[in-house]
Amino acid sequence: MLELIGVSKTFHTGFMGRNRKVAVDGVSLQLKEGEILGLVGESGCGKSTLGRMAVRLLRPSSGRIVLDGKDVTGLPERQFREYRRRIQIIFQHPESALDPHFTLMDSIRESFNRLGIPKSEQQAVLERLADEVSLPLDILDRYPGQVSGGEIQRAVLTRVFAFKPRYLILDEPTSMLDVSVQAHILQLLRKKAREDRVGMLFISHDLEVVRAMCDRVMVMKEGRIVEEGPVEKIMSAPDTPYMQVLVRNV
Amino acid sequence: MEPSLPGNIFKRINDTGIKSLALNPLRTLGIFLLATLVLVAVFAPWLAPHDPEQTGIPYRSPSAEHLLGTNDLGQDVFSELLYAGRVSLVVGFLSGIISIVIGVAVGVFAGYFRGWAEELLMGTTDVFLLIPGLPLMIILAAYLNPSMWNIILVVGLLWWCSTARLVHSRVLQVREMQFIESTRALGYSDLYIILKHVLVNTKDIIYAKFSLAVASAMLSEASLSFLGLGDPLNISWGEMIHFAFSRGGFANDMWWWYLPPGLMICITVLAFIMLTMEGKKDSKILEMI
Numbered sequence: 001m002l003e004l005i006g007v008s009k010t011f012h013t014g015f016m017g018r019n020r021k022v023a024v025d026g027v028s029l030q031l032k033e034g035e036i037l038g039l040v041g042e043s044g045c046g047k048s049t050l051g052r053m054a055v056r057l058l059r060p061s062s063g064r065i066v067l068d069g070k071d072v073t074g075l076p077e078r079q080f081r082e083y084r085r086r087i088q089i090i091f092q093h094p095e096s097a098l099d100p101h102f103t104l105m106d107s108i109r110e111s112f113n114r115l116g117i118p119k120s121e122q123q124a125v126l127e128r129l130a131d132e133v134s135l136p137l138d139i140l141d142r143y144p145g146q147v148s149g150g151e152i153q154r155a156v157l158t159r160v161f162a163f164k165p166r167y168l169i170l171d172e173p174t175s176m177l178d179v180s181v182q183a184h185i186l187q188l189l190r191k192k193a194r195e196d197r198v199g200m201l202f203i204s205h206d207l208e209v210v211r212a213m214c215d216r217v218m219v220m221k222e223g224r225i226v227e228e229g230p231v232e233k234i235m236s237a238p239d240t241p242y243m244q245v246l247v248r249n250v
Numbered sequence: 251m252e253p254s255l256p257g258n259i260f261k262r263i264n265d266t267g268i269k270s271l272a273l274n275p276l277r278t279l280g281i282f283l284l285a286t287l288v289l290v291a292v293f294a295p296w297l298a299p300h301d302p303e304q305t306g307i308p309y310r311s312p313s314a315e316h317l318l319g320t321n322d323l324g325q326d327v328f329s330e331l332l333y334a335g336r337v338s339l340v341v342g343f344l345s346g347i348i349s350i351v352i353g354v355a356v357g358v359f360a361g362y363f364r365g366w367a368e369e370l371l372m373g374t375t376d377v378f379l380l381i382p383g384l385p386l387m388i389i390l391a392a393y394l395n396p397s398m399w400n401i402i403l404v405v406g407l408l409w410w411c412s413t414a415r416l417v418h419s420r421v422l423q424v425r426e427m428q429f430i431e432s433t434r435a436l437g438y439s440d441l442y443i444i445l446k447h448v449l450v451n452t453k454d455i456i457y458a459k460f461s462l463a464v465a466s467a468m469l470s471e472a473s474l475s476f477l478g479l480g481d482p483l484n485i486s487w488g489e490m491i492h493f494a495f496s497r498g499g500f501a502n503d504m505w506w507w508y509l510p511p512g513l514m515i516c517i518t519v520l521a522f523i524m525l526t527m528e529g530k531k532d533s534k535i536l537e538m539i
Contacts, residue, residue, distance in 0.1 A: 052431070055435050057431050057434060057435060077439075081437040082437075084435060084436065084437040085437070088435060088436075089431070089432065089435050090432075091428040091431070091432060092428075093428055096427045096428045096429060097428050097429060097432060098429050098432075099429045099433075099447050099450070099451070100451075101450045101451060107429075110433065110436060110438070111436060114436050114437055114438065156432070159432075159436075163436075
Protein backbone atom coordinates (compact mmCIF):
# COMPACT_ATOMS: atom_id res chain seq x y z
CA MET A 1 0.00 0.00 0.00
CA LEU A 2 1.12 3.55 -0.74
CA GLU A 3 0.29 5.94 2.10
CA LEU A 4 0.70 9.68 2.31
CA ILE A 5 0.24 10.79 5.91
CA GLY A 6 -0.37 14.48 6.66
CA VAL A 7 1.77 15.54 3.72
CA SER A 8 2.35 19.26 3.11
CA LYS A 9 4.42 21.24 0.65
CA THR A 10 5.34 24.87 0.98
CA PHE A 11 7.21 26.70 -1.78
CA HIS A 12 9.40 29.66 -0.90
CA THR A 13 9.80 32.33 -3.53
CA GLY A 14 11.07 35.90 -3.80
CA PHE A 15 14.11 37.47 -2.14
CA MET A 16 15.64 35.07 0.41
CA GLY A 17 12.51 32.91 0.08
CA ARG A 18 10.35 35.36 2.00
CA ASN A 19 7.16 34.64 0.04
CA ARG A 20 5.50 31.38 1.08
CA LYS A 21 3.00 29.47 -1.00
CA VAL A 22 1.35 26.45 0.58
CA ALA A 23 0.62 24.10 -2.34
CA VAL A 24 -0.41 21.03 -0.34
CA ASP A 25 -1.66 21.25 3.22
CA GLY A 26 -1.76 18.14 5.39
CA VAL A 27 -3.11 15.64 2.87
CA SER A 28 -3.46 11.97 3.78
CA LEU A 29 -4.36 9.19 1.38
CA GLN A 30 -4.06 5.46 1.00
CA LEU A 31 -3.67 3.70 -2.34
CA LYS A 32 -4.13 -0.06 -2.39
CA GLU A 33 -2.76 -2.40 -5.06
CA GLY A 34 -5.22 -2.79 -7.92
CA GLU A 35 -7.20 0.28 -6.91
CA ILE A 36 -7.69 3.35 -9.09
CA LEU A 37 -7.99 6.41 -6.89
CA GLY A 38 -9.11 9.62 -8.58
CA LEU A 39 -7.79 12.98 -7.48
CA VAL A 40 -9.84 15.87 -8.82
CA GLY A 41 -9.85 19.61 -8.37
CA GLU A 42 -9.39 22.81 -10.29
CA SER A 43 -6.06 23.86 -11.81
CA GLY A 44 -3.52 25.00 -9.23
CA CYS A 45 -5.15 23.21 -6.30
CA GLY A 46 -2.03 21.10 -5.63
CA LYS A 47 -2.92 17.82 -7.39
CA SER A 48 0.27 17.58 -9.43
CA THR A 49 2.42 18.65 -6.50
CA LEU A 50 0.89 15.85 -4.45
CA GLY A 51 1.57 13.37 -7.28
CA ARG A 52 5.19 14.47 -7.52
CA MET A 53 5.61 14.08 -3.77
CA ALA A 54 4.18 10.56 -3.94
CA VAL A 55 7.07 9.53 -6.24
CA ARG A 56 9.44 11.77 -4.33
CA LEU A 57 10.26 14.04 -7.22
CA LEU A 58 9.46 16.69 -4.62
CA ARG A 59 10.29 16.33 -0.95
CA PRO A 60 7.36 17.08 1.38
CA SER A 61 7.83 19.99 3.78
CA SER A 62 6.15 17.84 6.42
CA GLY A 63 4.30 14.55 6.68
CA ARG A 64 5.30 11.01 5.77
CA ILE A 65 5.35 8.80 2.67
CA VAL A 66 5.00 5.10 3.46
CA LEU A 67 5.54 2.58 0.66
CA ASP A 68 4.58 -1.03 1.40
CA GLY A 69 5.02 -0.39 5.13
CA LYS A 70 8.40 1.34 4.80
CA ASP A 71 8.70 5.04 5.65
CA VAL A 72 10.61 6.40 2.65
CA THR A 73 10.15 10.11 3.40
CA GLY A 74 13.69 10.86 4.49
CA LEU A 75 15.43 8.04 2.66
CA PRO A 76 18.54 9.26 0.82
CA GLU A 77 17.99 9.31 -2.96
CA ARG A 78 20.53 6.55 -3.52
CA GLN A 79 18.57 4.19 -1.26
CA PHE A 80 15.21 5.32 -2.59
CA ARG A 81 16.23 4.33 -6.13
CA GLU A 82 15.41 0.70 -5.34
CA TYR A 83 11.87 1.77 -4.41
CA ARG A 84 11.48 3.63 -7.69
CA ARG A 85 10.94 0.29 -9.39
CA ARG A 86 7.70 -0.01 -7.43
CA ILE A 87 6.30 3.45 -8.11
CA GLN A 88 6.33 5.36 -11.36
CA ILE A 89 4.75 8.50 -12.77
CA ILE A 90 3.27 9.43 -16.16
CA PHE A 91 2.90 13.07 -17.05
CA GLN A 92 0.38 15.14 -18.92
CA HIS A 93 2.28 16.58 -21.88
CA PRO A 94 3.36 14.00 -24.46
CA GLU A 95 5.43 16.59 -26.34
CA SER A 96 7.84 17.00 -23.43
CA ALA A 97 7.53 13.54 -21.88
CA LEU A 98 10.53 12.22 -23.81
CA ASP A 99 13.84 13.87 -24.61
CA PRO A 100 13.55 15.40 -28.11
CA HIS A 101 17.15 14.35 -28.85
CA PHE A 102 16.43 10.69 -28.12
CA THR A 103 14.63 8.30 -30.44
CA LEU A 104 11.67 6.49 -28.89
CA MET A 105 13.90 3.40 -28.71
CA ASP A 106 16.66 5.30 -26.89
CA SER A 107 14.14 6.49 -24.33
CA ILE A 108 12.72 3.01 -23.83
CA ARG A 109 16.22 1.58 -23.61
CA GLU A 110 16.89 3.89 -20.66
CA SER A 111 14.37 1.85 -18.70
CA PHE A 112 15.89 -1.45 -19.78
CA ASN A 113 19.38 -0.30 -18.88
CA ARG A 114 18.22 0.97 -15.51
CA LEU A 115 16.69 -2.42 -14.82
CA GLY A 116 19.86 -4.16 -15.94
CA ILE A 117 18.12 -6.16 -18.67
CA PRO A 118 20.90 -7.72 -20.80
CA LYS A 119 21.08 -6.44 -24.38
CA SER A 120 20.39 -9.94 -25.71
CA GLU A 121 17.04 -10.01 -23.91
CA GLN A 122 15.98 -6.41 -24.58
CA GLN A 123 14.39 -7.15 -27.95
CA ALA A 124 12.13 -9.84 -26.52
CA VAL A 125 11.09 -7.62 -23.61
CA LEU A 126 10.47 -4.75 -26.01
CA GLU A 127 8.27 -6.85 -28.27
CA ARG A 128 6.19 -8.07 -25.34
CA LEU A 129 5.71 -4.57 -23.91
CA ALA A 130 5.06 -2.95 -27.30
CA ASP A 131 2.40 -5.57 -27.98
CA GLU A 132 0.83 -4.85 -24.59
CA VAL A 133 0.53 -1.10 -25.24
CA SER A 134 -0.06 -1.40 -29.04
CA LEU A 135 3.11 0.51 -29.90
CA PRO A 136 4.20 -0.07 -33.55
CA LEU A 137 7.82 -1.25 -33.61
CA ASP A 138 8.57 0.47 -36.91
CA ILE A 139 8.33 3.95 -35.40
CA LEU A 140 10.87 3.36 -32.65
CA ASP A 141 13.73 4.93 -34.61
CA ARG A 142 11.82 8.21 -34.79
CA TYR A 143 12.13 11.21 -32.53
CA PRO A 144 9.27 12.52 -30.40
CA GLY A 145 8.76 15.42 -32.83
CA GLN A 146 8.04 12.96 -35.63
CA VAL A 147 5.24 10.93 -34.05
CA SER A 148 1.80 11.66 -32.64
CA GLY A 149 0.98 12.40 -28.99
CA GLY A 150 -0.71 9.01 -28.65
CA GLU A 151 2.38 7.20 -29.93
CA ILE A 152 4.58 9.10 -27.51
CA GLN A 153 2.28 8.23 -24.64
CA ARG A 154 2.43 4.55 -25.65
CA ALA A 155 6.24 4.75 -25.70
CA VAL A 156 6.08 6.31 -22.22
CA LEU A 157 3.86 3.44 -21.05
CA THR A 158 6.34 0.92 -22.51
CA ARG A 159 9.16 2.59 -20.65
CA VAL A 160 7.21 2.66 -17.40
CA PHE A 161 5.64 -0.81 -17.66
CA ALA A 162 9.12 -2.32 -18.06
CA PHE A 163 9.54 -1.61 -14.34
CA LYS A 164 6.44 -3.67 -13.48
CA PRO A 165 5.46 -0.95 -11.01
CA ARG A 166 3.10 -1.69 -8.13
CA TYR A 167 1.84 1.90 -8.09
CA LEU A 168 1.39 4.43 -10.86
CA ILE A 169 0.84 8.15 -10.51
CA LEU A 170 -1.03 9.32 -13.60
CA ASP A 171 -0.88 13.10 -13.86
CA GLU A 172 -3.62 13.82 -16.44
CA PRO A 173 -2.09 11.25 -18.81
CA THR A 174 -4.69 11.63 -21.54
CA SER A 175 -5.81 15.25 -21.30
CA MET A 176 -3.68 16.30 -24.30
CA LEU A 177 -4.76 13.40 -26.53
CA ASP A 178 -7.63 13.22 -28.99
CA VAL A 179 -10.71 11.29 -27.95
CA SER A 180 -10.09 7.97 -29.72
CA VAL A 181 -6.50 7.71 -28.51
CA GLN A 182 -7.63 8.77 -25.04
CA ALA A 183 -10.11 5.88 -24.91
CA HIS A 184 -7.45 3.36 -25.95
CA ILE A 185 -4.96 4.55 -23.35
CA LEU A 186 -7.60 4.58 -20.59
CA GLN A 187 -8.69 1.04 -21.43
CA LEU A 188 -5.08 -0.05 -21.33
CA LEU A 189 -4.52 1.52 -17.92
CA ARG A 190 -7.71 0.07 -16.51
CA LYS A 191 -6.74 -3.38 -17.75
CA LYS A 192 -3.31 -2.98 -16.17
CA ALA A 193 -4.84 -2.02 -12.83
CA ARG A 194 -7.25 -4.94 -12.84
CA GLU A 195 -5.04 -7.71 -14.25
CA ASP A 196 -1.68 -6.82 -12.75
CA ARG A 197 -3.08 -5.31 -9.53
CA VAL A 198 -1.35 -1.97 -10.09
CA GLY A 199 -2.53 0.80 -7.76
CA MET A 200 -3.13 4.03 -9.65
CA LEU A 201 -3.51 7.60 -8.44
CA PHE A 202 -5.41 9.15 -11.33
CA ILE A 203 -5.04 12.92 -11.29
CA SER A 204 -7.52 14.69 -13.53
CA HIS A 205 -9.93 17.56 -13.83
CA ASP A 206 -12.06 15.64 -16.33
CA LEU A 207 -14.87 14.25 -14.17
CA GLU A 208 -16.26 12.08 -16.96
CA VAL A 209 -12.95 10.29 -17.31
CA VAL A 210 -12.67 9.96 -13.53
CA ARG A 211 -16.15 8.46 -13.34
CA ALA A 212 -15.21 5.89 -16.02
CA MET A 213 -11.83 5.00 -14.55
CA CYS A 214 -11.82 5.27 -10.78
CA ASP A 215 -13.03 3.26 -7.83
CA ARG A 216 -12.66 6.04 -5.30
CA VAL A 217 -12.30 9.80 -5.61
CA MET A 218 -10.69 12.49 -3.51
CA VAL A 219 -11.56 16.12 -4.11
CA MET A 220 -8.85 18.70 -3.59
CA LYS A 221 -9.24 22.42 -3.07
CA GLU A 222 -6.54 24.93 -2.21
CA GLY A 223 -4.14 22.21 -1.14
CA ARG A 224 -6.56 20.28 1.07
CA ILE A 225 -8.79 17.26 0.62
CA VAL A 226 -12.34 18.53 1.03
CA GLU A 227 -14.24 15.37 0.16
CA GLU A 228 -13.62 11.72 -0.56
CA GLY A 229 -15.60 8.57 -1.19
CA PRO A 230 -16.69 5.98 -3.79
CA VAL A 231 -16.83 7.40 -7.29
CA GLU A 232 -20.58 6.91 -7.77
CA LYS A 233 -21.41 8.63 -4.51
CA ILE A 234 -19.16 11.62 -5.15
CA MET A 235 -20.39 12.05 -8.71
CA SER A 236 -24.07 11.65 -7.98
CA ALA A 237 -24.47 13.20 -4.53
CA PRO A 238 -21.46 15.25 -3.48
CA ASP A 239 -21.50 16.73 0.01
CA THR A 240 -19.47 19.89 -0.48
CA PRO A 241 -20.72 22.93 -2.40
CA TYR A 242 -17.37 22.99 -4.26
CA MET A 243 -17.87 19.50 -5.67
CA GLN A 244 -21.53 20.18 -6.34
CA VAL A 245 -20.50 23.08 -8.61
CA LEU A 246 -17.91 20.92 -10.37
CA VAL A 247 -20.39 18.10 -10.98
CA ARG A 248 -23.08 20.49 -12.15
CA ASN A 249 -20.68 21.93 -14.75
CA VAL A 250 -19.87 18.55 -16.31
CA MET B 251 -4.16 10.12 -35.32
CA GLU B 252 -1.99 13.17 -35.85
CA PRO B 253 0.13 13.02 -39.02
CA SER B 254 3.72 12.07 -38.43
CA LEU B 255 6.55 14.02 -40.02
CA PRO B 256 8.96 12.57 -42.59
CA GLY B 257 11.24 10.49 -40.45
CA ASN B 258 14.47 10.27 -42.38
CA ILE B 259 14.94 14.04 -42.77
CA PHE B 260 14.46 14.73 -39.09
CA LYS B 261 16.55 11.77 -38.09
CA ARG B 262 19.44 13.13 -40.09
CA ILE B 263 19.12 16.56 -38.54
CA ASN B 264 18.78 15.20 -35.08
CA ASP B 265 21.61 12.73 -35.49
CA THR B 266 24.24 15.32 -36.15
CA GLY B 267 24.46 18.95 -37.12
CA ILE B 268 27.13 18.15 -39.67
CA LYS B 269 24.65 16.52 -42.04
CA SER B 270 22.46 19.61 -42.04
CA LEU B 271 25.30 21.73 -43.33
CA ALA B 272 23.89 21.66 -46.84
CA LEU B 273 21.00 23.69 -45.48
CA ASN B 274 23.34 26.30 -44.06
CA PRO B 275 25.87 27.82 -46.49
CA LEU B 276 27.24 30.35 -43.98
CA ARG B 277 28.09 27.66 -41.46
CA THR B 278 29.60 25.55 -44.22
CA LEU B 279 31.78 28.47 -45.33
CA GLY B 280 32.83 29.02 -41.68
CA ILE B 281 33.89 25.39 -41.36
CA PHE B 282 35.74 25.51 -44.68
CA LEU B 283 37.64 28.68 -43.66
CA LEU B 284 38.46 27.31 -40.24
CA ALA B 285 39.61 23.95 -41.59
CA THR B 286 41.88 25.77 -44.07
CA LEU B 287 43.36 27.96 -41.33
CA VAL B 288 44.00 24.97 -39.08
CA LEU B 289 45.58 22.96 -41.91
CA VAL B 290 47.81 25.88 -42.88
CA ALA B 291 48.89 26.30 -39.25
CA VAL B 292 49.58 22.58 -38.82
CA PHE B 293 51.52 22.27 -42.07
CA ALA B 294 53.30 25.64 -41.76
CA PRO B 295 56.81 24.05 -41.77
CA TRP B 296 56.06 22.53 -45.19
CA LEU B 297 54.12 25.46 -46.62
CA ALA B 298 56.40 28.31 -45.48
CA PRO B 299 58.94 29.20 -48.20
CA HIS B 300 61.50 30.45 -45.63
CA ASP B 301 62.50 29.90 -42.04
CA PRO B 302 60.58 32.70 -40.26
CA GLU B 303 63.58 33.38 -37.98
CA GLN B 304 66.10 33.62 -40.77
CA THR B 305 67.20 37.23 -41.23
CA GLY B 306 68.04 38.94 -44.53
CA ILE B 307 67.57 42.28 -46.25
CA PRO B 308 65.08 44.37 -44.21
CA TYR B 309 62.01 46.29 -45.41
CA ARG B 310 61.74 44.58 -48.81
CA SER B 311 58.49 45.00 -50.74
CA PRO B 312 56.48 41.96 -51.83
CA SER B 313 58.18 40.02 -54.60
CA ALA B 314 58.29 36.52 -56.04
CA GLU B 315 60.94 35.55 -53.49
CA HIS B 316 59.15 37.15 -50.53
CA LEU B 317 55.41 37.08 -51.22
CA LEU B 318 54.68 39.57 -48.43
CA GLY B 319 58.06 41.26 -48.29
CA THR B 320 60.32 41.31 -45.25
CA ASN B 321 60.22 43.00 -41.84
CA ASP B 322 62.76 45.16 -40.03
CA LEU B 323 65.06 42.15 -39.49
CA GLY B 324 64.71 40.95 -43.05
CA GLN B 325 62.53 37.99 -42.02
CA ASP B 326 60.00 36.71 -44.56
CA VAL B 327 56.59 38.09 -43.50
CA PHE B 328 54.59 35.40 -45.33
CA SER B 329 56.43 32.59 -43.51
CA GLU B 330 56.04 34.43 -40.22
CA LEU B 331 52.33 34.83 -40.95
CA LEU B 332 51.88 31.06 -41.41
CA TYR B 333 53.75 30.25 -38.18
CA ALA B 334 52.00 33.01 -36.20
CA GLY B 335 48.66 31.40 -37.03
CA ARG B 336 49.69 28.45 -34.86
CA VAL B 337 50.11 30.65 -31.78
CA SER B 338 46.92 32.65 -32.40
CA LEU B 339 44.83 29.52 -32.95
CA VAL B 340 46.30 27.66 -29.97
CA VAL B 341 45.69 30.67 -27.70
CA GLY B 342 42.15 31.05 -29.08
CA PHE B 343 41.22 27.37 -28.78
CA LEU B 344 42.75 26.75 -25.35
CA SER B 345 41.36 29.98 -23.88
CA GLY B 346 37.99 29.14 -25.43
CA ILE B 347 38.07 25.64 -23.94
CA ILE B 348 38.98 26.96 -20.47
CA SER B 349 36.26 29.61 -20.56
CA ILE B 350 33.62 27.23 -21.90
CA VAL B 351 34.44 24.51 -19.35
CA ILE B 352 34.20 26.96 -16.46
CA GLY B 353 31.12 28.69 -17.87
CA VAL B 354 29.24 25.46 -18.56
CA ALA B 355 30.18 23.95 -15.18
CA VAL B 356 29.03 27.05 -13.29
CA GLY B 357 25.87 27.49 -15.38
CA VAL B 358 24.82 23.84 -15.20
CA PHE B 359 25.57 23.44 -11.49
CA ALA B 360 23.75 26.65 -10.56
CA GLY B 361 20.79 26.03 -12.86
CA TYR B 362 20.32 22.36 -12.07
CA PHE B 363 20.85 22.29 -8.31
CA ARG B 364 19.62 25.82 -7.58
CA GLY B 365 19.37 26.87 -3.90
CA TRP B 366 22.31 28.55 -2.16
CA ALA B 367 24.78 27.22 -4.76
CA GLU B 368 22.88 29.09 -7.48
CA GLU B 369 22.87 32.34 -5.49
CA LEU B 370 26.58 32.05 -4.73
CA LEU B 371 27.67 31.07 -8.25
CA MET B 372 25.45 33.49 -10.13
CA GLY B 373 26.33 36.28 -7.68
CA THR B 374 30.02 35.63 -8.37
CA THR B 375 29.31 35.59 -12.11
CA ASP B 376 27.57 38.97 -11.85
CA VAL B 377 30.57 40.42 -10.03
CA PHE B 378 32.92 39.15 -12.77
CA LEU B 379 30.58 40.55 -15.42
CA LEU B 380 30.78 43.98 -13.81
CA ILE B 381 34.57 44.07 -14.05
CA PRO B 382 35.71 45.58 -17.35
CA GLY B 383 37.46 42.64 -19.04
CA LEU B 384 40.17 44.20 -21.16
CA PRO B 385 41.60 46.58 -18.49
CA LEU B 386 41.74 43.67 -16.01
CA MET B 387 43.45 41.47 -18.59
CA ILE B 388 45.99 44.22 -19.25
CA ILE B 389 46.74 44.53 -15.52
CA LEU B 390 47.06 40.76 -15.05
CA ALA B 391 49.15 40.29 -18.19
CA ALA B 392 51.43 43.17 -17.13
CA TYR B 393 52.03 41.66 -13.68
CA LEU B 394 52.50 38.08 -14.85
CA ASN B 395 55.43 36.92 -16.98
CA PRO B 396 54.83 37.57 -20.68
CA SER B 397 54.22 33.98 -21.77
CA MET B 398 51.71 32.37 -24.09
CA TRP B 399 50.40 30.15 -21.29
CA ASN B 400 49.77 33.11 -19.00
CA ILE B 401 47.79 34.81 -21.76
CA ILE B 402 45.76 31.63 -22.30
CA LEU B 403 44.99 31.45 -18.57
CA VAL B 404 44.19 35.14 -18.18
CA VAL B 405 41.86 35.21 -21.20
CA GLY B 406 40.28 31.85 -20.37
CA LEU B 407 39.66 32.72 -16.73
CA LEU B 408 38.00 36.02 -17.58
CA TRP B 409 35.73 35.02 -20.48
CA TRP B 410 33.49 32.42 -18.86
CA CYS B 411 30.87 34.72 -17.28
CA SER B 412 28.55 35.29 -20.23
CA THR B 413 28.62 31.55 -21.01
CA ALA B 414 27.69 30.77 -17.41
CA ARG B 415 24.76 33.22 -17.54
CA LEU B 416 23.42 31.86 -20.82
CA VAL B 417 23.85 28.18 -19.90
CA HIS B 418 22.25 28.86 -16.52
CA SER B 419 19.12 30.32 -18.13
CA ARG B 420 18.86 27.40 -20.55
CA VAL B 421 19.34 24.80 -17.80
CA LEU B 422 16.59 26.48 -15.77
CA GLN B 423 14.24 25.79 -18.69
CA VAL B 424 15.47 22.27 -19.37
CA ARG B 425 15.32 21.09 -15.75
CA GLU B 426 11.59 21.86 -15.64
CA MET B 427 10.84 19.69 -18.67
CA GLN B 428 8.96 16.52 -17.94
CA PHE B 429 11.49 14.18 -19.50
CA ILE B 430 13.98 15.28 -16.85
CA GLU B 431 11.53 14.42 -14.07
CA SER B 432 10.56 11.14 -15.70
CA THR B 433 14.24 10.15 -16.05
CA ARG B 434 14.75 10.95 -12.38
CA ALA B 435 11.67 8.87 -11.60
CA LEU B 436 13.35 5.93 -13.37
CA GLY B 437 16.05 6.19 -10.71
CA TYR B 438 18.88 7.78 -12.66
CA SER B 439 21.38 9.95 -10.82
CA ASP B 440 21.77 13.70 -11.21
CA LEU B 441 25.12 13.16 -12.92
CA TYR B 442 23.53 10.88 -15.54
CA ILE B 443 20.69 13.35 -16.13
CA ILE B 444 23.12 16.25 -16.49
CA LEU B 445 25.42 14.40 -18.90
CA LYS B 446 22.77 12.64 -20.97
CA HIS B 447 19.89 15.08 -21.02
CA VAL B 448 20.75 18.55 -19.71
CA LEU B 449 23.99 19.00 -21.65
CA VAL B 450 22.53 17.48 -24.81
CA ASN B 451 19.64 19.93 -24.66
CA THR B 452 22.05 22.82 -24.03
CA LYS B 453 24.58 21.88 -26.70
CA ASP B 454 23.40 24.40 -29.30
CA ILE B 455 24.15 27.22 -26.86
CA ILE B 456 27.46 25.64 -25.86
CA TYR B 457 28.61 25.28 -29.48
CA ALA B 458 27.66 28.88 -30.24
CA LYS B 459 29.32 30.24 -27.11
CA PHE B 460 32.46 28.18 -27.74
CA SER B 461 32.84 29.68 -31.21
CA LEU B 462 32.33 33.18 -29.86
CA ALA B 463 34.66 32.50 -26.93
CA VAL B 464 37.46 31.41 -29.28
CA ALA B 465 36.90 34.47 -31.44
CA SER B 466 36.89 36.75 -28.38
CA ALA B 467 39.99 35.06 -26.99
CA MET B 468 41.84 35.61 -30.25
CA LEU B 469 40.86 39.27 -30.28
CA SER B 470 41.92 39.66 -26.63
CA GLU B 471 45.24 37.98 -27.33
CA ALA B 472 45.75 40.26 -30.32
CA SER B 473 44.91 43.30 -28.18
CA LEU B 474 47.32 42.27 -25.42
CA SER B 475 50.05 41.46 -27.93
CA PHE B 476 49.52 44.75 -29.75
CA LEU B 477 49.97 46.54 -26.42
CA GLY B 478 53.29 44.73 -25.97
CA LEU B 479 52.03 42.31 -23.33
CA GLY B 480 52.30 39.21 -25.50
CA ASP B 481 54.91 36.49 -25.55
CA PRO B 482 57.89 37.74 -27.62
CA LEU B 483 59.13 34.15 -28.07
CA ASN B 484 55.89 32.94 -29.63
CA ILE B 485 54.97 35.35 -32.39
CA SER B 486 51.22 35.57 -32.97
CA TRP B 487 49.30 37.69 -35.48
CA GLY B 488 48.73 40.31 -32.75
CA GLU B 489 52.45 40.29 -31.99
CA MET B 490 53.24 40.83 -35.68
CA ILE B 491 51.02 43.93 -35.71
CA HIS B 492 52.73 45.11 -32.51
CA PHE B 493 56.18 44.81 -34.08
CA ALA B 494 55.00 46.46 -37.29
CA PHE B 495 53.70 49.34 -35.19
CA SER B 496 56.70 49.73 -32.89
CA ARG B 497 59.37 49.24 -35.57
CA GLY B 498 58.22 51.62 -38.23
CA GLY B 499 55.92 49.47 -40.32
CA PHE B 500 52.94 51.80 -39.88
CA ALA B 501 54.99 54.99 -40.14
CA ASN B 502 56.58 53.85 -43.42
CA ASP B 503 53.29 52.53 -44.78
CA MET B 504 54.57 48.96 -45.14
CA TRP B 505 51.11 47.48 -45.57
CA TRP B 506 52.49 44.00 -46.31
CA TRP B 507 53.78 43.86 -42.72
CA TYR B 508 50.73 44.91 -40.68
CA LEU B 509 47.75 44.29 -42.98
CA PRO B 510 48.01 40.48 -43.52
CA PRO B 511 48.03 39.56 -39.80
CA GLY B 512 45.12 41.96 -39.24
CA LEU B 513 43.20 40.34 -42.08
CA MET B 514 43.96 36.86 -40.76
CA ILE B 515 42.56 37.82 -37.36
CA CYS B 516 39.42 39.20 -39.02
CA ILE B 517 38.95 36.10 -41.22
CA THR B 518 39.43 33.69 -38.32
CA VAL B 519 37.04 35.58 -36.04
CA LEU B 520 34.54 35.77 -38.90
CA ALA B 521 34.87 32.02 -39.51
CA PHE B 522 34.09 31.28 -35.86
CA ILE B 523 31.11 33.63 -35.92
CA MET B 524 29.84 31.94 -39.12
CA LEU B 525 29.85 28.63 -37.26
CA THR B 526 27.21 30.02 -34.91
CA MET B 527 24.93 31.23 -37.70
CA GLU B 528 21.61 29.57 -38.24
CA GLY B 529 20.36 29.18 -41.79
CA LYS B 530 16.80 30.03 -42.76
CA LYS B 531 15.81 26.45 -43.58
CA ASP B 532 17.56 25.23 -40.46
CA SER B 533 15.58 27.54 -38.19
CA LYS B 534 12.32 26.59 -39.92
CA ILE B 535 13.00 22.92 -39.28
CA LEU B 536 13.97 23.61 -35.69
CA GLU B 537 10.65 25.40 -35.21
CA MET B 538 8.82 22.40 -36.62
CA ILE B 539 10.68 20.03 -34.30
